[in-house]
Amino acid sequence: MLEAGCGVGAQTVILAGNSPQADITSVDISDESLAAAKQRVDEAGLGNVEFRQADIFDLPFPDDHFDHIFVCFVLEHLPNPTEALAALARVLKPGGSITVIEGDHGSTYFHPDSEPARRAVQCLVDLQRQAGGDALIGRRLYPLLVRSGYRDVHVSPRMVYVDASRPALVDGFTRKTFTAMVEGVGEQAVGQGMMNEADWAAGIRDLYRTPKTTGLSATRSSRLSDGDDQMIGPAAPGPKCDGLFAPRETTPVQ
Amino acid sequence: MLEAGCGVGAQTVILAGNSPQADITSVDISDESLAAAKQRVDEAGLGNVEFRQADIFDLPFPDDHFDHIFVCFVLEHLPNPTEALAALARVLKPGGSITVIEGDHGSTYFHPDSEPARRAVQCLVDLQRQAGGDALIGRRLYPLLVRSGYRDVHVSPRMVYVDASRPALVDGFTRKTFTAMVEGVGEQAVGQGMMNEADWAAGIRDLYRTPKTTGLSATRSSRLSDGDDQMIGPAAPGPKCDGLFAPRETTPVQ
Numbered sequence: 001m002l003e004a005g006c007g008v009g010a011q012t013v014i015l016a017g018n019s020p021q022a023d024i025t026s027v028d029i030s031d032e033s034l035a036a037a038k039q040r041v042d043e044a045g046l047g048n049v050e051f052r053q054a055d056i057f058d059l060p061f062p063d064d065h066f067d068h069i070f071v072c073f074v075l076e077h078l079p080n081p082t083e084a085l086a087a088l089a090r091v092l093k094p095g096g097s098i099t100v101i102e103g104d105h106g107s108t109y110f111h112p113d114s115e116p117a118r119r120a121v122q123c124l125v126d127l128q129r130q131a132g133g134d135a136l137i138g139r140r141l142y143p144l145l146v147r148s149g150y151r152d153v154h155v156s157p158r159m160v161y162v163d164a165s166r167p168a169l170v171d172g173f174t175r176k177t178f179t180a181m182v183e184g185v186g187e188q189a190v191g192q193g194m195m196n197e198a199d200w201a202a203g204i205r206d207l208y209r210t211p212k213t214t215g216l217s218a219t220r221s222s223r224l225s226d227g228d229d230q231m232i233g234p235a236a237p238g239p240k241c242d243g244l245f246a247p248r249e250t251t252p253v254q
Numbered sequence: 255m256l257e258a259g260c261g262v263g264a265q266t267v268i269l270a271g272n273s274p275q276a277d278i279t280s281v282d283i284s285d286e287s288l289a290a291a292k293q294r295v296d297e298a299g300l301g302n303v304e305f306r307q308a309d310i311f312d313l314p315f316p317d318d319h320f321d322h323i324f325v326c327f328v329l330e331h332l333p334n335p336t337e338a339l340a341a342l343a344r345v346l347k348p349g350g351s352i353t354v355i356e357g358d359h360g361s362t363y364f365h366p367d368s369e370p371a372r373r374a375v376q377c378l379v380d381l382q383r384q385a386g387g388d389a390l391i392g393r394r395l396y397p398l399l400v401r402s403g404y405r406d407v408h409v410s411p412r413m414v415y416v417d418a419s420r421p422a423l424v425d426g427f428t429r430k431t432f433t434a435m436v437e438g439v440g441e442q443a444v445g446q447g448m449m450n451e452a453d454w455a456a457g458i459r460d461l462y463r464t465p466k467t468t469g470l471s472a473t474r475s476s477r478l479s480d481g482d483d484q485m486i487g488p489a490a491p492g493p494k495c496d497g498l499f500a501p502r503e504t505t506p507v508q
Contacts, residue, residue, distance in 0.1 A: 109361050111393040139365040142417040157415045163396040165407065 002027065002066045004056050004088055005074035009037025015070060016046040025066075027054035056084050061091045068092075072101040075144070079132035085148035098150065104138025107159075108178070110210040116195070117210070120203030123189035124182050179207040256281065256320045258310050258342055259328035263291025269324060270300040279320075281308035310338050315345045322346075326355040329398070333386035339402035352404065358392025361413075362432070364464040370449070371464070374457030377443035378436050433461040 001019075006012050006026035016024055026049055028034050034051050041049050054060055056074070069088050075081040085098075092098060105128075108121050128135040137144070138157070145153045162169040183204050190200050255273075260266045260280035270278055280303055282288050288305050295303050308314055310328075323342050329335040339352075346352060359382075362375050382389040391398070392411070399407045416423040437458050444454050 104363070106367070107361075107363050109358070109393060111390070111397070113360070113390065136365070136367065139363060142419065143365070146418075153419065155415065155417055155419075157413060159411060159413060161409065161411045163409055164400075165396065165409075 001068040009040040069098040077133045105135040114206035116203035117206040255322040263294040278303045323352040331387045359389040368460035370457035371460040
């Protein structure tokens with residue numbers, strides 16, 4: 001199977017550990033990220049991953065090469081996700097399948113509701129759009145996959161729900177993952193005049209104060225095998241994904 | 255068990271059908287709704303429901319009377335949900351449990367995103383607040399239940415996800431349930447100048463055009479039995495609820 005856009009290997013170790021019988025090829029455009037991913041996989045003692053520097057839009061693999069493709073938190077950064085998915089379809093065997101996991105930051109809501117907090121999240125969405133990406137991509141995975149030529153598309157949305165009875169998630173997800181990510185664009189957001197400094201500080205304060213709920217879309221789909229009407233059977237459920245950083249299971253390749 | 259606020263019996267027939275061994279008492283403040291609920295239950299041939307006109311805040315039952323209480327889409331209409339929950343706790347046996355299902359209209363998002371559509375949904379939220387209710391109550395069930403004296407509160411959020419591969423939901427949920435509900439407040443929203451007529455029409459048009467995702471919170475909790483540290487065991491998962499109108503299963507009473 002191919003992992004496209006492995007980054008520093010956060011998902012690679014989970015994939016490789018959960019599917020020891022799978023031969024995994026993980027590619028990324030950044031040599032630096034690849035080195036970090038390789039180190040992580042080596043440290044986990046996993047031997048079924050091969051790393052390779054590659055551009056998703058110009059993959060160094062023949063047509064119809066992989067049984068399965070895994071893409072996680074990659075499309076949200078690309079200005080042309082449809083083309084990326086089509087480029088991946090080329091190297092997927094007819095009848096093969098793809099698993100795509102992307103977030104949707106605009107699906108976040110919280111109690112107590114807070115206008116500055118909502119505006120701070122919106123700054124993240126707007127800045128990602130400025131950079132050519134789409135932080136709201138989760139909600140449009142279905143049309144994206146259909147338009148890129150995949151069939152039997154089954155989107156299975158997940159959400160992360162946090163309240164005071166789940167202190168590990170309050171800390172690990174609400175604070176250290178989601179709010180830290182929003183906080184990370186503060187300089188840019190305030191610098192560009194999207195929000196003034198006081199409103200920004202209020203928004204971040206309210207986010208730190210609240211447990212929250214956010215959406216995450218996981219999808220699994222089959223490649224369109226041109227002119228071939230063979231069904232892949234009922235679409236398998238998407239991989240289980242407990243948080244932006246922790247897809248703990250993926251559908252095994254076979 | 256007690257069903258508090260049965261309305262016209264939409265949930266009553268499901269509860270009574272799924273738990274034939276349970277003796278159900280369904281109350282509502284409206285005699286007219288009760289008559290409709292009774293007719294529905296009779297037509298379904300169900301014999302395990304007793305109907306009674308009653309006010310949640312002044313229930314005609316002794317203390318510690320019921321094993322289980324079921325409340326669905328009721329608290330969102332009340333200005334004082336904490337007091338309602340506390341009044342229900344009085345008639346719940348020590349060690350008994352409550353299932354609360356409420357929606358959260360502010361959790362709705364869609365693709366393509368649409369500002370007038372978001373504003374139209376916000377009108378619904380604002381009008382419900384004007385009327386003393388809270389259309390965003392789903393996200394605060396946890397603190398509400400804790401504050402009302404329940405313990406072992408376990409909130410299990412559900413969402414309704416709709417895309418073009420689910421035509422029955424596009425029609426039955428997106429169009430005929432959610433969008434129809436928003437559309438129903440159009441006269442009030444435009445009449446009060448919350449939105450002008452053109453923007454309102456654009457918002458409703460965009461909602462009809464889009465499959466959508468919305469949140470729904472289901473929760474199950476146990477009554478605080480004063481000074482009694484007995485655990486109820488791990489909190490059971492909330493009832494499965496496939497849509498605003500269709501909780502198809504509920505935890506059996508025993």
